[in-house]
Amino acid sequence: MKYKIFVAAAIFFLLLTNLSIVYSQEIENSKSKIQIHDPWIRPAAQGSNTALFFVVENKSDKPDTIYSAKSSLSEVVEIHEMFKKGDMMGMRQVEFVVVLPNSKVEFKPRDIHVMLIKTKKDLKIGDEGEAVLLFKNAGAIKVKAEIRDMPKMNGMKH
Numbered sequence: 001m002k003y004k005i006f007v008a009a010a011i012f013f014l015l016l017t018n019l020s021i022v023y024s025q026e027i028e029n030s031k032s033k034i035q036i037h038d039p040w041i042r043p044a045a046q047g048s049n050t051a052l053f054f055v056v057e058n059k060s061d062k063p064d065t066i067y068s069a070k071s072s073l074s075e076v077v078e079i080h081e082m083f084k085k086g087d088m089m090g091m092r093q094v095e096f097v098v099v100l101p102n103s104k105v106e107f108k109p110r111d112i113h114v115m116l117i118k119t120k121k122d123l124k125i126g127d128e129g130e131a132v133l134l135f136k137n138a139g140a141i142k143v144k145a146e147i148r149d150m151p152k153m154n155g156m157k158h
């Protein structure tokens with residue numbers, strides 16, 4: 001009898017701690033030493049590929065590393081970099097990106113980006129999409145990204 005109660009209590013406790021882990025995993029951007037500025041996603045039709053861009057600011061005096069990202073917007077989420085091979089531009093997956101203490105790293109078009117492969121729905125201008133960025137020290141940071149068009153090239157401003 002006592003054993004059963006103990007087991008039930010243990011299971012209940014496990015559930016409780018698991019739940020609290022799930023909830024504490026995703027940190028609000030504003031409370032973290034790592035700040036994600038201006039997250040945005042290029043619009044895309046369902047089933048195609050697009051990317052998430054943002055600026056990471058490390059406000060701590062220790063380096064941090066973004067090693068993964070997740071999102072329900074696409075089937076696959078990867079961290080990519082661009083590279084040049086002769087005249088061709090290509091992109092490839094990277095394992096991580098280091099953000100040095102008190103500095104910023106910009107994820108931007110034609111540079112490092114979070115690739116959203118095979119989008120699950122149309123991502124239309126003006127909509128919002130959520131993603132979670134995983135850092136070694138800061139943990140999982142949830143971002144709400146605005147879906148918007150590529151910025152105009154500098155020379156094309158009127």
Ligand SMILES: [Cu+2]
Pocket residue numbers: 051080081091092113114115
């Ligand atoms: Cu890519």
